Each structure stands twice: as structure tokens, then as C-alpha cells.
Amino acid sequence: QVQLVQSGAEVKKPGASVRVSCKASGYTFSNYHMHWVRQAPGQGLEWMGIINPFAGNTNYAQKFQGRVTMTRDTSTSTVYMELRSLRSDDTALYYCGRGIENPWGQGTLVTVSS
């Protein structure tokens, strides 16, 4: 069955970077774009960007341009999302998902605190 397994929770200081991984299994990795979506505590869903695992090309929401990089490793069927220059308002659950396809990853809590 399809599974997206994300890396564990992270605690970072302001100004640091975080890299979250999302390992895919149960389907052909290169056939589905992967999205990253985040959810601040008690808030709604915010789309961050998308990566095409086949070609590696990306599209990022303007809000995150210059701070986010999404990459993939086809040998391990894993996508990565790196967010730099972290601020306290980056504290959120970060999800990977294949868009309209289920399931999504379980979410990774990133806490930014001094």
C-alpha cells in the first residue's frame, strides 16, 4: 500500500535551517508530483510548493521563494524540504502529499524557539 513516511519532530533556533524528509513507498515514485503543505497551530492549510520527482523541477509559493528548497533522491524514493532562516512563525506541522491522492505523510512538527 502507498505510504509516505516523514522524518521526526525538530526543534530549531531562530535563523537556523531545517530539512524534512518524506520517504515514499507502494507506488512508482516518479509518477506523482509531491506537494508540501504546512499548518501552524490552530490554523488552516498553507501550500508551500511542489516538486516533480521525475525531472526534479519545482514551483514554490512566492511567500517562501528564496527560503525553501525542495529536492528528491530517486534512488531512495525520498523527497526533501529545506526551510532556511527560520522564524517563530514557521512553527508548524509540515506535510508531504501527492496532492489529490491519498494518503499524505503523517506530518512533521517543526518548532522554532530560542
Place this chain on the structure above:
Amino acid sequence: DIQMTQSPSSLSASVGDRVTITCRASQVISDSLAWFQQRPGTAPKSLIFDATRLQSGVPSRFSGSASGTDFTLTISSLQPEDIATYYCQQYNTYPFTFGPGTEVEIK
């Protein structure tokens, strides 16, 4: 960016009631509209895609409709397990924006 609005922001209904949630896009998005369900403490789950198509495994009491830039999610007979927040998302144009969500509670 395309703005997505939803109404109501929350609702309370009884088991067995018909529930309707509306989503409006700020510009034409064709039928590139999905509905997601997010139960408390869990990841979002896709229910409807292409505005009206039911995702595999989703109960048939969920349905979607579209009229121009207005979209509707209907739960024909509300069940206790439907307690969740529901989000619409357009995937016609980057960035793929979400609506603010509609919280559904049982009366």
C-alpha cells in the same frame, strides 16, 4: 494568487442532517477543485477532486458540485465520524491555494 473563500466558517448539525459547505474562487479555475477532510490530530484526506469526482474509498454520502467559480461539498446524511474541518483547494494555477476551512460539529 487565486483567493479561495469558504462559508460557513463553522457549523453544527445533527446526525442524519444534510450539510452543505460552499467554496468560491476569486477567478476561473475550471474544475480544478479538491475537497479535503481533516479530522482532529490527523493529516488531511482527499474526498473529492475535479470538483465532482469522489475519491476511491470515500463514502457516497459525500458529493461535490460546481457552478462557475462556486463549488459545493454536500454531506447527504451527517455521521459522527464526519466531525472534521473541511478545506477546498484550487489546483488550476500556482500557487495551489486552500480555503480557510469549515469546521463541522455534531449538535
